[in-house]
Amino acid sequence: MIAIKRLDATEEALAVIDMISKEHGDLMFYQAGGCCEGTQPQCFEKGGFFPRTNDACIGTINGFEFWVDRDLFEYWKYAxxxxxxxxxxGPGGFSLETPYGKTFKVHYRLFTEEELQHLEPVRRND
Structure with missing residues (x-):
């Protein structure tokens, strides 16, 4: 059986990512667990943000890593x-889509019991 992805993107998000990457090069995403940036995903130039120890990379979008705060991942690991x-x-305004009048958002759905048995592994930041 094929491994079940933890992450996808809408066509609209892919178009914005393509536009941003043409201007900024390689990107990365980070979704924090709160504070000033809220739980909204942020887009940075690759290396523009450093994931903390034990944060989780849940996949890639167009080859760009999507990291989730370690505590937030524990809450959402079944989604x-x-x-x-x-x-x-969005809150904070640090993300690269902000100057374009856009804001990234994540939609969640719970995995089915069958999907949970075949999920792609996450990579942890050591």
Missing amino acids: HFTLDVLDGF
Whole structure:
């Protein structure tokens, strides 16, 4: 059986990612567990943010890593993430889509019992 992905993106999000990567090069995503940036996914130039010890890389979008805060991942490890983008400004404004009047958002759904048995492994930051 094929491993079940933990992460996907909408066509709209992929179009914004393509636009940003043409300007900034390689990217990375990080979804924190709160504080000033909330739980909204942030997009940075690759290396522009350093995941903490034991944060989880749940997959890639167009080859760009998507990291999740270690505590947030423990809460959402049974859920599939779909990255989307909306018009507007999210909290914080540190993310690279902000100057375009866009903000990334994640839609969640719980994995089925069968999917849980075949999930792609996560990679932890050592």
